[in-house]
Amino acid sequence: xxxxxxxxxxxxxxxxxxxxxxxxxxxxxxxxxxxxxxxxxxxxxxxxxxxxxxxxxxxxxxxxxxxxxxxxxxxxxxxxxxxxxxxxxxxxxxxxxxxxxxxxxxxxxxxxxxxxxxxxxxxxxxxxxxxxxxxxxxxxxxxxxxxxxxxxxxxxxxxxxxxxxxxxxxxxxxxxxxxxxxxxxxxxxxxxxxxxxxxxxxxxxxxxxxxxxxxxxxxxxxxxxxxxxxxxxxxxxxxxxxxxxxxxxx
Amino acid sequence: xxxxxxxxxxxxxxxxxxxxxxxxxxxxxxxxxxxxxxxxxxxxxxxxxxxxxxxxxxxxxxxxxxxxxxxxxxxxxxxxxxxxxxxxxxxxxxxxxxxxxxxxxxxxxxxxxxxxxxxxxxxxxxxxxxxxxxxxxxxxxxxxxxxxxxxxxxxxxxxxxxxxxxxxxxxxxxxxxxxxxxxxxxxxxxxxxxxxxxxxxxxxxxxxxxxxxxxxxxxxxxxxxxxxxxxxxxxxxxxxxxxxxxxxxxxxxxxxxxxxxxxxxxxxxxxxxxxxxxxxxxxxxxxxxxxxxxxxxxxxxxxxxxxxxxxxxxxxxxxxxxxxxxxxxxxxxxxxxxxxxxxxxxxxxxxxxxxxxxxxxxxxxxxxxxxxxxxxxxxxxxxxxxxxxxxxxxxxxxxxxxxxxxxxxxxxxxxxxxxxxxxxxxxxxxxxxxxxxxxxxxxxxxxxxxxxxxxxxxxxxxxxxxxxxxxxxxxxxxxxxxxxxxxxxxxxxxxxxxxxxxxxxxxxxxxxxxxxxxxxxxxxxxxxxxxxxxxxxxxxxxxxxxxxxxxxxxxxxxxxxxxxxxxxxxxxxxxxxxxxxxxxxxxxxxxxxxxxxxxxxxxxxxxxxxxxxxxxxxxxxxxxxxxxxxxxxxxxxxxxxxxxxxxxxxxxxxxxxxxxxxxxxx
Numbered sequence: 079x080x081x082x083x084x085x086x087x088x089x090x091x092x093x094x095x096x097x098x099x100x101x102x103x104x105x106x107x108x109x110x111x112x113x114x115x116x117x118x119x120x121x122x123x124x125x126x127x128x129x130x131x132x133x134x135x136x137x138x139x140x141x142x143x144x145x146x147x148x149x150x151x152x153x154x155x156x157x158x159x160x161x162x163x164x165x166x167x168x169x170x171x172x173x174x175x176x177x178x179x180x181x182x183x184x185x186x187x188x189x190x191x192x193x194x195x196x197x198x199x200x201x202x203x204x205x206x207x208x209x210x211x212x213x214x215x216x217x218x219x220x221x222x223x224x225x226x227x228x229x230x231x232x233x234x235x236x237x238x239x240x241x242x243x244x245x246x247x248x249x250x251x252x253x254x255x256x257x258x259x260x261x262x263x264x265x266x267x268x269x270x271x272x273x274x275x276x277x278x279x280x281x282x283x284x285x286x287x288x289x290x291x292x293x294x295x296x297x298x299x300x301x302x303x304x305x306x307x308x309x310x311x312x313x314x315x316x317x318x319x320x321x322x323x324x325x326x327x328x
Numbered sequence: 329x330x331x332x333x334x335x336x337x338x339x340x341x342x343x344x345x346x347x348x349x350x351x352x353x354x355x356x357x358x359x360x361x362x363x364x365x366x367x368x369x370x371x372x373x374x375x376x377x378x379x380x381x382x383x384x385x386x387x388x389x390x391x392x393x394x395x396x397x398x399x400x401x402x403x404x405x406x407x408x409x410x411x412x413x414x415x416x417x418x419x420x421x422x423x424x425x426x427x428x429x430x431x432x433x434x435x436x437x438x439x440x441x442x443x444x445x446x447x448x449x450x451x452x453x454x455x456x457x458x459x460x461x462x463x464x465x466x467x468x469x470x471x472x473x474x475x476x477x478x479x480x481x482x483x484x485x486x487x488x489x490x491x492x493x494x495x496x497x498x499x500x501x502x503x504x505x506x507x508x509x510x511x512x513x514x515x516x517x518x519x520x521x522x523x524x525x526x527x528x529x530x531x532x533x534x535x536x537x538x539x540x541x542x543x544x545x546x547x548x549x550x551x552x553x554x555x556x557x558x559x560x561x562x563x564x565x566x567x568x569x570x571x572x573x574x575x576x577x578x579x580x581x582x583x584x585x586x587x588x589x590x591x592x593x594x595x596x597x598x599x600x601x602x603x604x605x606x607x608x609x610x611x612x613x614x615x616x617x618x619x620x621x622x623x624x625x626x627x628x629x630x631x632x633x634x635x636x637x638x639x640x641x642x643x644x645x646x647x648x649x650x651x652x653x654x655x656x657x658x659x660x661x662x663x664x665x666x667x668x669x670x671x672x673x674x675x676x677x678x679x680x681x682x683x684x685x686x687x688x689x690x691x692x693x694x695x696x697x698x699x700x701x702x703x704x705x706x707x708x709x710x711x712x713x714x715x716x717x718x719x720x721x722x723x724x725x726x727x728x729x730x731x732x733x734x735x736x737x738x739x740x741x742x743x744x745x746x747x748x749x750x751x752x753x754x755x756x757x758x759x760x761x762x763x764x765x766x767x768x769x770x771x772x773x774x775x776x777x778x779x780x781x782x783x784x785x786x787x788x789x790x791x792x793x794x795x796x797x798x799x800x801x802x803x804x805x806x807x808x809x810x811x812x813x814x815x816x817x818x819x820x821x822x823x824x825x826x827x828x829x830x831x832x833x834x835x836x837x838x839x840x841x842x843x844x845x846x847x848x849x850x851x852x853x854x855x856x857x858x859x860x861x862x863x864x865x866x867x868x869x870x871x872x873x874x875x876x877x878x879x880x881x882x883x884x885x886x887x888x889x890x891x892x893x894x895x896x897x898x899x900x901x902x903x904x905x906x907x908x909x910x911x912x913x914x915x916x917x918x919x920x921x922x923x924x925x926x927x928x929x930x931x932x933x934x935x936x937x938x939x940x941x942x943x944x945x946x947x948x949x950x951x952x953x954x955x956x957x958x959x960x961x962x963x964x965x966x967x968x969x970x971x972x973x974x975x976x977x978x979x980x981x982x983x984x985x986x987x988x989x990x991x992x993x994x
Binding site: 089090106108109110112113116117119120123124126127128129131133134135136137138139140141142143159163165167188189192194195196198199202203204206207208209210211212213214215216217218219220223224225226229230232233236237239240263264267269270 | 375378379395398400403414450451453454456457458459461462463464465467468469470486487489492493496499500501506507513515538565568569601602604605609610736739740742806809854856857898900901906908909
């Protein structure tokens with residue numbers, strides 16, 4: 079198929095960026111979206127043009143490294159897919175495709191389509207863990223039964239891949255779906271209880287420090303989330319936050 | 329140099345406990361004076377960095393991804409083995425040990441494997457305490473499933489995302505230490521060189537991938553937790569960035585590379601669809617519990633399918649060849665990975681492949697759907713249900729079991745596996761070979777350790793399913809944190825290692841020269857062009873079946889490719905700043921050298937064992953012929969300048985606790 083690609087090019091964090099147009103032919107519908115970009119880059123290299131920089135790694139929808147805002151949607155058309163799982167059969171010959179980086183104040187651009195999402199790591203460091211040393215000498219794994227329903231919900235929350243589609247999609251650039259997924263995972267498990275109050279207060283505080291916006295219950299994040307992380311997690315986080323704010327000794 | 333595995337004396341079950349008790353301790357005050365570098369943040373790296381920091385060492389951790397959470401351990405699907413015996417099905421540490429030794433085709437070290445089985449139980453306790461949400465049953469206790477090659481149910485899992493959950497657990501432990509300032513994290517950094525001072529690993533040259541700057545980092549010990557090298561085949565189930573550079577640089581500095589030819593080809597992956605494909609996707613081994621593997625029994629049917637003139641559903645039962653069930657009636661579709669992969673290749677080579685390239689077989693769920701459907705109909709009390717009703721009920725059951733995998737398959741192939749059989753073909757998945765390490769996980773360069781898939785130690789010639797996660801976490805949480813003490817206890821008076829030394833100067837200079845060469849090369853071909861060609865050579869000659877002539881040809885071809893690569897590779901842009909093409913060039917340069925060594929290793933191992941199948945050494949029925957008399961050893965290669973001229977050192981394997989038998993799955 080023949081396509082016209084409009085791609086955001088930006089040489090560095092402080093440089094001015096712009097959309098550049100690249101016509102491309104010979105794209106096959108079995109290619110993944112990123113393979114299409116590989117194919118473009120190979121052509122660009124042959125023409126002596128610097129290839130387009132974008133983040134990617136596992137190419138099977140689990141590492142969370144790939145991003146891209148494609149035709150105005152995080153990870154492009156289709157639901158519950160990451161960009162690496164999007165295939166060119168979703169497009170047709172003659173299409174113009176707009177490819178931009180995930181945009182948010184807290185995700186500064188590094189180069190072209192690559193952004194810095196280290197703010198997510200800093201939110202996790204503020205409390206996204208259970209304080210247990212790795213001695214292996216904890217209690218037996220089956221000593222505390224966990225109701226299946228809670229374990230399953232904790233798992234669903236824990237499947238967040240930290241890609242940032244929620245932030246890129248949100249009109250407020252809020253990271254509440256991301257933060258609430260980790261907070262919910264531990265909130266639903268007995269092991270997470272001792273630090274539950276501090277965790278929610280610290281992680282939310284860090285989220286604000288990083289410059290993410292607040293949630294206004296639009297729900298776009300849930301729609302665009304490649305892993306289908308539920309809005310329910312934000313509600314749970316808000317309840318936990320309120321409870322912690324009112325009852326914490328700190 | 330004689331290889332000393334340093335496996336402690338004593339009975340098998342006591343070795344680890346005794347050894348732990350004898351390792352010299354480093355006092356808390358002295359730990360604060362010792363620096364450790366950890367390269368890679370997958371299961372092994374994250375868990376090691378977190379554990380060492382908790383103990384009080386100063387840790388610097390490096391990963392090339394934008395966050396430690398993205399290391400490729402995250403993609404592991406099926407599960408993690410542990411000898412918990414929660415199912416009361418007769419499992420034990422000894423049984424896990426035995427299964428692993430046998431599954432590895434008797435090419436691993438007894439002492440290491442037994443230790444792995446011992447600590448497997450602690451891993452599950454540890455992960456649950458960290459909040460890893462394993463699957464549970466309705467009583468709230470942990471659930472288990474079965475995996476290939478064993479007769480007990482010892483695999484713990486979190487749906488099809490076990491690797492993700494375990495890695496995020498280790499990442500959370502790492503984050504806790506980063507927050508405390510005990511680990512300094514360097515993301516988007518890649519190790520470019522190992523720095524050896526007075527014969528000891530004392531630091532690395534790392535590249536900041538964002539700025540392009542080279543940084544000197546010193547330490548008293550360096551831990552390489554950098555995963556496997558499956559990307560030498562270009563197409564594999566590995567992540568795009570997975571590479572051998574860190575391990576290869578250590579090899580060039582004196583660390584021996586062990587059994588590099590032991591590669592695991594996973595039987596159930598989505599077949600290659602075209603020339604522009606960048607990676608292959610695995611379909612979990614668990615599918616072989618219910619899927620039946622077949623090809624048409626008649627060549628003309630296979631041909632008609634390839635031409636699109638015949639649909640698999642129209643081939644009558646008696647004209648199908650369920651070749652695994654035919655050849656291995658005892659284990660059927662659940663034979664180990666190496667056996668299943670070879671059998672698929674044998675059928676496709678004979679002309680029975682069923683996609684347009686002729687390299688695919690069917691994995692068919694029709695029988696399972698009808699079987700489950702009939703069960704459901706019975707449960708629901710339906711009298712004389714129609715086939716369509718049974719099928720609909722059965723599809724629901726299959727969806728509950730494998731829904732996410734079926735969906736993933738459909739996304740990639742645009743074909744519905746509920747309605748027509750899946751097409752699958754073997755693909756490179758894991759590398760059992762790696763840096764040679766002793767019982768303490770130290771390489772032949774003192775102070776340089778290798779953990780997880782990066783070392784060679786526990787899986788012999790073939791890894792069992794759900795054992796990679798176990799080994800990564802065992803090494804990182806429970807083995808290395810103790811065993812580095814033996815080396816570091818001698819360093820408490822050394823003081824900080826200076827980065828202002830001739831050794832660091834020379835290492836940085838070498839890295840700069842390599843980089844500048846690529847940038848100023850003015851070649852005409854992209855890095856991928858060479859990587860793909862390397863992959864083709866490796867897949868054709870050093871893949872699932874190998875022979876002397878092909879391996880010799882591969883060595884010659886790879887040497888020629890290397891020359892052409894350096895003469896003609898084109899890397900645009902500059903060395904100052906983000907330049908992924910430049911980074912890729914460095915990785916591919918090392919993969920090319922590694923490929924040559926793999927071919928050499930495969931050529932010298934005149935036997936078939938596990939993932940290494942030499943066509944000259946097979947029974948009349950096409951089964952692997954192992955040669956315990958002449959090849960019960962670990963091949964450890966010393967770099968001498970040209971990979972094919974590496975010097976072979978042998979570590980003889982002694983088996984005191986198991987009897988060497990021919991693996992039979994018939």
